[in-house]
Structures are given as structure tokens and as C-alpha cells.
Amino acid sequence: MKVNKLLAAGVTGVLALAGVMVAEFEGEVRTGYVDPVGVVTACFGHTQTAELDKAYTETECLNLFAMDLGDHNEQLLRSVKQPLSTSEHAAYLSFHYNVGAGNFRSSTLLKYLNNGERVKACNELPRWVYADGRKLAGLVKRRELERQLCLSELNNA
Structure with a gap:
């Protein structure tokens, strides 16, 4: 996804950085479909109001x-009790977008992060590579890139 499309949709800063990663891994599908775990999804991994077989425009997808x-970022920041580097923030936003608020809030990753164990938290990301009990190559790749981004600004990594 081109950054200028994110900027046109009003997405800037860490959201744009995370957005490029999320868009790359989620992909843009402009017709509602059922994802690998049985959730109706559309556009860039949108689930909340997605309708099966509905056609979406590029503008609708960008707005969603x-x-x-923004919603995932707000939920992420409500859960995290430690300051984050830009890279950590972007990595965790990509992760949160993919696994959802409930899974993030109950994760060991968040416990480590909120205890100030930032490297340990980043290194939890590769554990999240299963969907419906199946290890997915796309999740393996995504989590490794998230982990590398997460660690990139940490001095003790």
C-alpha cells in the first residue's frame, strides 16, 4: 500500500508506519469473505461490519x-502501561490489529511489557503464528517482521 493513500485517509505517524505493515499482510480484498478462522472479513482485515460477498470501493476500504x-491504537494504548518507542508501538499495533484486543489484553506479551521487560515482550511475538490450530506461513513471516521492528530501537536487544 502506498503511504500517500494512508495519508489521504488521515493516517499519520506511527499509525502510517503500522498501517503499511498491516496492509501488506492483511491484503486488500474488496469483497466480503470468510477468513481462515471463519470470520467474515473485507478490505484490509476489517471484521466489525464486514458483509459476506458485499463489494467495497477503494475509498470505503481506506476509510474502514x-x-x-485508530480504534486498535486506542485499545492498545489503554492496555499498555509503559512508554513505547515508535518501533515498538508500530509492531504492537500490527499485532493487536491481527489478534484483537481480547487476545492482546490476556497475553503474556502484555504482562512482560507492562512489567518493563521490553525485550521479552518483543520476543513473545513469534509465538502467535497459529490460526484455528494451524501454523500459517504468513503469520510466521508477519510475527518475525513485527519482532524485528519491535526490537529495533531497544538498546539492550
Whole structure:
């Protein structure tokens, strides 16, 4: 996804950084479909109001994506009790977008993060590579990139 499309949708800063990663891994599908775990999904991984077989325009998808990124970012920041580097923030936002608020809030990753164990928290990301009990190659790749981004600004990594 081009950054200028995110900027046009009002997405800037860390949201744009995370958005590029999320868009790359989620992909843009402009017709509602059922994802690998049985959830109706559309556009860039939008689930909340997605309708099976509905056709979406590029503008609708970008607007939903911007809204979803903002919502996930708000939920992420409500859960995290430690300051984050830009890279950590972007990595965790990508992760949160993919696994959802409930899974994030109950994760060991968040416990480590909120205890100040930032490297340990980043290194939890590769554990989240299963969907419906199946290890997915796309999740393996996504989590490794999230982990590398997460660690990139940490001095003790």
C-alpha cells in the first residue's frame, strides 16, 4: 500500500508506519469473505461490519482501514502501561490489529511489557503464528517482521 493513500485517509505517524505493515499482510480484498478462522472479513482485515460477498470501493476500504487502525491504537494504548518507542508501538499495533484486543489484553506479551521487560515482550511475538490450530506461513513471516521492528530501537536487544 502506498503511504500517500494512508495519508489521504488521515493516517499519520506511527499509525502510517503500522498501517503499511498491516496492509501488506492483511491484503486488500474488496469483497466480503470468510477468513481462515471463519470470520467474515473485507478490505484490509476489517471484521466489525464486514458483509459476506458485499463489494467495497477503494475509498470505503481506506476509510474502514483508517477507522480500524485508530480504534486498535486506542485499545492498545489503554492496555499498555509503559512508554513505547515508535518501533515498538508500530509492531504492537500490527499485532493487536491481527489478534484483537481480547487476545492482546490476556497475553503474556502484555504482562512482560507492562512489567518493563521490553525485550521479552518483543520476543513473545513469534509465538502467535497459529490460526484455528494451524501454523500459517504468513503469520510466521508477519510475527518475525513485527519482532524485528519491535526490537529495533531497544538498546539492550
